Amino acid sequence: MHEYSLAVAIIDQVKAIVKQHKANRVKKITVSAGPYEMVIPDLLYEAYDIIVDELDKFRGSKLELIMKPAEITCLNCDYKGEPSKEKDEEFAFNFKCSKCDSRDTHLNMQYLTIETVDLEIPE
Numbered sequence: 001m002h003e004y005s006l007a008v009a010i011i012d013q014v015k016a017i018v019k020q021h022k023a024n025r026v027k028k029i030t031v032s033a034g035p036y037e038m039v040i041p042d043l044l045y046e047a048y049d050i051i052v053d054e055l056d057k058f059r060g061s062k063l064e065l066i067m068k069p070a071e072i073t074c075l076n077c078d079y080k081g082e083p084s085k086e087k088d089e090e091f092a093f094n095f096k097c098s099k100c101d102s103r104d105t106h107l108n109m110q111y112l113t114i115e116t117v118d119l120e121i122p123e
């Protein structure tokens, strides 16, 4: 299960942050991913809950996944951002630059990234 290994990877990264800040507990983790990362949020949350139930410092914490819009880089004008929303059935997977209308674009992969971690840190 893809989501299970993603949850493990997130927790491993946060464990290092917990250690670095000498935190007592993790309250909430926010992660983000692009639309082509193929993460199913419910499966990710489910996997997360199962794993953290075994971890003292993570038990009861929440994971939130934010889905980001697609992002392209235009090879013609260097525009970086959301592609043109103009519909074009014929080129469904060929994104169009929203600045210069070029189809010479590259879809940027936006891997699962940890955005914020809410920790309970002792005084």
Ligand SMILES: [Zn+2]
Pocket: 074, 075, 076, 077, 078, 079, 097, 098, 099, 100, 101, 102
């Ligand atoms: Zn462009």
